[in-house]
Amino acid sequence: MSQDTPSTPKKGFFQNLKEIMYGMASHDMSRYALRTRASMEHLFILITMGDMIGIPILPPYYSLRLLPYVVPQISTWKRRLLREKDVSDAMF
Amino acid sequence: MSLKTTFQQHPERRYIMFGGKGGLGKTTFSAATAYWLASQGKKVLVFSVDPQASLSDIFQKDIFGKGPVKIMENLWAQEIDADQHIREYQNEIRQKILDMYGFEAVPDEIEQYIQAASAEPAMEESAIFDAVVDIVVGGNYDYYIYDLVPLGHALYYLSMAKVYDEWINKITKLREEMREYEEMVSRLKREKETEEDQILRELQYIRTRINTSSRILTDKEKTAFFFVVVPEEMILVDTQKAANLFAKFDVPISGYVVNRVVPRELLSQNIPSYLRNRIEMQDKYLKQIDEMFGAQVASHVPELERDVTGLPMIEKLAGIMFGE
Numbered sequence: 516m517s518q519d520t521p522s523t524p525k526k527g528f529f530q531n532l533k534e535i536m537y538g539m540a541s542h543d544m545s546r547y548a549l550r551t552r553a554s555m556e557h558l559f560i561l562i563t564m565g566d567m568i569g570i571p572i573l574p575p576y577y578s579l580r581l582l583p584y585v586v587p588q589i590s591t592w593k594r595r596l597l598r599e600k601d602v603s604d605a606m607f
Numbered sequence: 608m609s610l611k612t613t614f615q616q617h618p619e620r621r622y623i624m625f626g627g628k629g630g631l632g633k634t635t636f637s638a639a640t641a642y643w644l645a646s647q648g649k650k651v652l653v654f655s656v657d658p659q660a661s662l663s664d665i666f667q668k669d670i671f672g673k674g675p676v677k678i679m680e681n682l683w684a685q686e687i688d689a690d691q692h693i694r695e696y697q698n699e700i701r702q703k704i705l706d707m708y709g710f711e712a713v714p715d716e717i718e719q720y721i722q723a724a725s726a727e728p729a730m731e732e733s734a735i736f737d738a739v740v741d742i743v744v745g746g747n748y749d750y751y752i753y754d755l756v757p758l759g760h761a762l763y764y765l766s767m768a769k770v771y772d773e774w775i776n777k778i779t780k781l782r783e784e785m786r787e788y789e790e791m792v793s794r795l796k797r798e799k800e801t802e803e804d805q806i807l808r809e810l811q812y813i814r815t816r817i818n819t820s821s822r823i824l825t826d827k828e829k830t831a832f833f834f835v836v837v838p839e840e841m842i843l844v845d846t847q848k849a850a851n852l853f854a855k856f857d858v859p860i861s862g863y864v865v866n867r868v869v870p871r872e873l874l875s876q877n878i879p880s881y882l883r884n885r886i887e888m889q890d891k892y893l894k895q896i897d898e899m900f901g902a903q904v905a906s907h908v909p910e911l912e913r914d915v916t917g918l919p920m921i922e923k924l925a926g927i928m929f930g931e
Contacts, residue, residue, distance in 0.1 A: 537796070545795040552788040555781065559806075562778055566727075567720050575724035576733030577771065577813045579696070583703040584806045586717060 560585050560592045568593060610905045611929045613831070613861060614644070620831040620861070622743070622751050622823050626853070627835035628845055629757035632866040632908075635915045635924065636835060637754040638665045638684075642918070643925040644750050645682035653752040654685040654742055656735050662686050662754060667917050679918065683748070687738045689731045696734065697721055729767075736767060740820045766856070768821030775814045782807045824858060831861035833905065838865060838892035847899065862905035864928070865896060870909050906930075 526534075561570070563578045564585065585592075614620075623640060625633040634655070641653035652675055655662045662684050663670050670676040672688025700721060701713050713721070724730065743751055786804055823830060832853070836846050850860060869886050896904060906928050915924050 533797075541795040545792045548788045548792045548795070552785055552792070555785045555788065559778065559781055559785065562781070564720065566724060567716075575727045576696075576730055576737065577775075579700050579721065579724055580809055580813060581806055582700055582717065582720065583707050584809070586704055586708060586714070589716065 556588060557592050557595055560588060561596065564589070568596060609930055610640075610862070610864070613905055614929075617831065620829055621749065622753065622826070622830040624753040624755055624824075624830065624832045625835055625864070626755045626832060626849070627757070628842055631835045631837055631842065632864075633757075633835050634661045634665055634754050635921075636833070636864060636866070636908075636928070637752050638662065638921050639915070639925040639928055641682055641684070641750070641752045642679075642921045643929045644752075645679065646922075646925070648681065649749040650681050650683075650747070651750045651752060652683045652685060652742070652748040653754060654687065654739075655754040656687065656739055657754065657756045658689055658731055658735070660686040660754070665916050665921065685742065687735050689734045689738075692734045692738050693725050693730060696737075697725060732767065736820060737816065740816045743823055744819060768817055768824065769856070771817045772814070772821065775810060775817065779807070779810045779814065782810060825856065827857075827859040830859055832858050833861055834863045836863055836865055836896065837867045838889040838896060840892065843892060843895060843899065860903070862903050863896070863900045864905055865893070865907045867910045868893070868907050 563581050566575060566578075567589070623637075625636045625640075627633055637653050637655075641651045645651045653662065654675075660671065663686060666678050666684055668676065668678065668684075670684050671686045672691050673686075675683040675685045678684050701718075704710065704713055704717065739753075782804065786807065789804075834846055834850060836842050846863075853860060869882070869889055871886065873882060874886060893907075908924070908927055911920075911924070913920070915921060
């Protein structure tokens with residue numbers, strides 16, 4: 516969810532080093548964390564908006580309040596929850 | 608203890624509720640109590656949480672969905688139009704979506720959900736529940752008199768607060784966990800700050816609203832809950848069951864008002880056996896009421912010569928209830 520920051524035309528040496536270190540040390544960890552975060556996001560939408568895919572979950576009045584915030588995620592969420600599992604799930 | 612002394616001794620009890628089975632006189636007593644308090648110089652709002660409200664009928668004035676309507680000096684009455692409330696709420700959500708994403712129109716899929724959610728049976732109750740929060744949070748009145756729904760619904764109304772609260776607690780926890788992951792990623796990426804989680808903020812807002820409402824219902828200091836009964840077996844059995852359930856939800860029961868008592872004076876007159884039998888039957892159950900609720904019985908209200916509608920009748924009833 517990070518915003519694009521306007522990049523400077525030429526990166527300094529330390530900036531490059533920082534990115535290399537990041538790639539070597541923590542890129543995997545943050546990717547993993549992001550993935551976990553994404554599945555939790557989907558779980559959250561399921562709990563609040565379950566009605567949308569036919570799972571009735573209490574209570575609709577207040578879940579409507581949350582609806583605007585999850586609008587962009589709705590289609591990926593539906594795709595993820597309703598798709599069949601295949602071998603690529605294990606790979607990615 | 609009489610109703611009058613109860614009110615005089617506990618001026619801090621600002622939220623007054625009358626509960627009971629349907630058709631026993633909840634609305635009538637709500638109106639009469641509101642009338643009496645208003646005539647004592649208190650600023651009173653009597654409002655109905657019943658989708659089939661009858662305050663309009665008793666005050667003989669169409670107040671449905673019109674916000675607080677002034678009935679007389681110090682007295683306002685309000686009937687919540689749940690459908691209107693839901694419509695406004697839906698539009699608010701739609702507008703928010705359009706504003707947030709700059710859409711021309713709400714996407715089909717989302718629109719369908721908004722409409723489907725509003726067709727849920729719980730929606731109407733929830734909308735009223737939410738509207739009540741707005742009313743009581745306003746705090747402009749000395750007294751708020753709830754003209755409650757019949758027992759079954761009232762219990763649902765009470766339990767709804769608990770269910771909502773648990774639901775919100777669970778998802779708030781999940782949301783907070785998600786937040787931790789997000790922060791971890793930002794730390795790894797050495798980003799300074801994460802965006803504020805709008806959803807978490809919304810959830811906290813919802814929780815405050817629900818708590819406000821349920822806190823009032825169960826506030827022993829500020830709330831007085833009266834059960835309306837009539838001296839008949841079925842009513843007594845149901846009321847006792849309900850009273851136990853209400854006690855479980857920590858609703859402070861302040862007393863019982865017995866309605867439709869046929870005047871004993873009639874016995875000295877030449878009355879048909881039909882009426883005599885009714886009085887005898889009532890005597891039996893009045894004794895039972897006395898055993899069951901004892902000192903908690905706040906008032907006996909006689910069967911009047913006509914139905915209570917319009918201010919003169921309300922005034923008369925208030926006089927009887929509050930012993931003036």
